[in-house]
Every structure is written in C-alpha cells, then in structure tokens.
Amino acid sequence: MTTPTIIEVDCSTGISTERPMTTEEIQAMEERQAAFEAQRAAEEAEAAAKATAKASAEAKLASLGLTAEEIAAL
Amino acid sequence: MAKGMEAIYSRTWTSGANGVSFNNIPQTNTDLLILVSARSSHTSFDGFGIYFNGSQSPVSNNSITGNGSSASASKSTYRSVATMPGNDSTTNAFASFQIYVPNYTSTSFKQILVEGVTENNATAVQLVLTSHLSLSNAPITSFMFDSATAGVNQLAQTSVSIYGISR
Numbered sequence: 001m002t003t004p005t006i007i008e009v010d011c012s013t014g015i016s017t018e019r020p021m022t023t024e025e026i027q028a029m030e031e032r033q034a035a036f037e038a039q040r041a042a043e044e045a046e047a048a049a050k051a052t053a054k055a056s057a058e059a060k061l062a063s064l065g066l067t068a069e070e071i072a073a074l
Numbered sequence: 075m076a077k078g079m080e081a082i083y084s085r086t087w088t089s090g091a092n093g094v095s096f097n098n099i100p101q102t103n104t105d106l107l108i109l110v111s112a113r114s115s116h117t118s119f120d121g122f123g124i125y126f127n128g129s130q131s132p133v134s135n136n137s138i139t140g141n142g143s144s145a146s147a148s149k150s151t152y153r154s155v156a157t158m159p160g161n162d163s164t165t166n167a168f169a170s171f172q173i174y175v176p177n178y179t180s181t182s183f184k185q186i187l188v189e190g191v192t193e194n195n196a197t198a199v200q201l202v203l204t205s206h207l208s209l210s211n212a213p214i215t216s217f218m219f220d221s222a223t224a225g226v227n228q229l230a231q232t233s234v235s236i237y238g239i240s241r
Contacts, residue, residue, distance in 0.1 A: 004091075004092035004093075004227075005089075005090075005091045005092055005227075006091055006092060006093045006094070006095065007087060007091045007093070007094040007095070008094075008095050008097065009083060009085075009094065009095065009096045009097065009234075010097055010098050011082055011083050011096055011097065011098050011099045011100065011236065012098040012100065013098075014083060016085060016087075018087075018089065018091060021092065021093075029092065029093065029220075029225065030225075032130055032153075033225040035130070035131070035152075036123070036130070036152045036153065036154070036222060036223075039150070039151055039152045040150070040152055040154075043149070043150055043151065043152075047148075
C-alpha cells in the first residue's frame with residue numbers, strides 16, 4: 001500500500017513541502033475518518049428515525065380524519 | 075492594513091496528496107477568502123473536508139444541496155462541507171469551492187460560508203451551499219482540507235488560492 005502523503009504550506013513564507021505522512025499523522029487521519037464515519041452514521045440514523053416517526057404521526061392523524069392539507073398545516 | 079484584498083498564497087500542485095495543510099496564516103486581515111479546485115480519486119462523488127486549527131470538531135453544518143435531479147437540506151457535525159467529483163465523473167472535471175471566513179482572527183465562534191459545485195458533463199452534478207459554524211473561540215492560524223467521505227488521495231492539479239480581506 002502506498003504511504004499517504006501530505007502537502008504542507010507555510011503561508012508566512014509561501015514554501016510548500018510534500019512528504020509522506022508520519023505514522024502519527026496516518027493514525028490521526030484514520031481516527032478522523034473513523035470519527036467522521038461514526039458521526040455520519042449516527043446522524044443519518046437519527047434523521048431516518050425522525051422521518052419514520054413523522055410518517056407514523058401523520059398516519060395516525062390521517063386515521064383520526066385529518067386531511068393531508070390539514071396535517072401539512074400543523 | 076489598507077482596506078481591500080491581498081493574495082496570501084496561490085498554487086496548483088502537480089501531484090496529489092491525502093491532505094493539504096496551510097499553516098502560519100497571517101493574522102493581519104479581517105476575513106479570509108479561500109478558492110479551491112479539487113478532484114478526488116474516490117470511485118464516485120466524495121466529500122470535501124475542511125477543518126481549522128488541527129481539529130475537525132466541534133462544528134455545526136447546515137447545507138442545501140442540488141444534485142441534478144433533486145434538492146435537499148441537511149445538518150451535520152462533521153467536516154464535509156461540499157462535494158468533489160470522483161472517478162465516475164468526466165475526466166479532468168474538478169469541483170470549485172469558495173470558502174469565506176469572516177473575522178478569522180476573532181476570539182468568537184467562526185461562521186464560515188462554503189459554496190461548491192462539481193463540474194461534470196452529465197446530469198449528475200452536486201451544488202452545495204453550506205454554513206459551517208466552527209464552535210471554537212481560537213483565532214484561525216491554520217486549516218487543512220482532505221477527502222472527507224473516502225479518506226483517499228486528492229488528485230494532481232488541485233489548486234488553492236488564499237486571499238486576505240481587510241475591511
């Protein structure tokens with residue numbers, strides 16, 4: 001597997017350096033990626049649960065006799 | 075500092091990298107304007123991730139997205155703020171991002187505006203408008219961008235221009 005690389009730019013000098021990531025940087029990148037995946041999965045699950053609850057609530061309101069327009073107006 | 079815009083840094087890289095970091099950002103301007111052209115080596119559309127001062131959290135994003143066939147809105151707390159084309163997009167098509175960071179030297183939270191659009195000679199494109207709230211009081215002295223979704227290499231010919239704006 002190719003070692004990941006990083007480009008570092010020093011904005012005070014304009015000098016950029018491209019180099020292989022260190023072991024610590026690779027580990028930090030993998031941790032960021034894992035945290036990203038965990039956050040994304042949690043937020044997508046929360047959004048899906050909310051959508052399911054909304055659909056369920058709308059179905060219950062409809063069964064009580066509310067029209068779609070009345071439900072949308074709530 | 076005279077009012078107006080000054081170039082801080084601009085470059086196009088001939089080789090790709092898994093991340094590009096910008097350090098020692100001058101603290102002499104009011105706002106930062108960052109213009110990026112980037113493409114991912116991921117198999118399909120990839121998230122464009124940006125984080126400031128070495129930390130991807132805590133942040134709060136609100137995004138509206140159009141993808142060529144539908145529109146949506148979403149909230150998130152991770153670093154992906156826009157979309158890059160991947161290997162299934164038109165060859166040599168890049169995404170363009172404009173990132174505006176008002177009051178980047180302040181000791182308050184930073185409300186950052188990101189506009190991004192992918193280039194693709196097909197119906198499937200991604201237009202994203204994101205408000206990215208960095209919940210940190212620290213002045214921004216560095217930032218890094220990378221592939222947020224896939225953690226892969228950004229391809230060669232990625233280009234970045236950074237401008238400082240004084241007002």
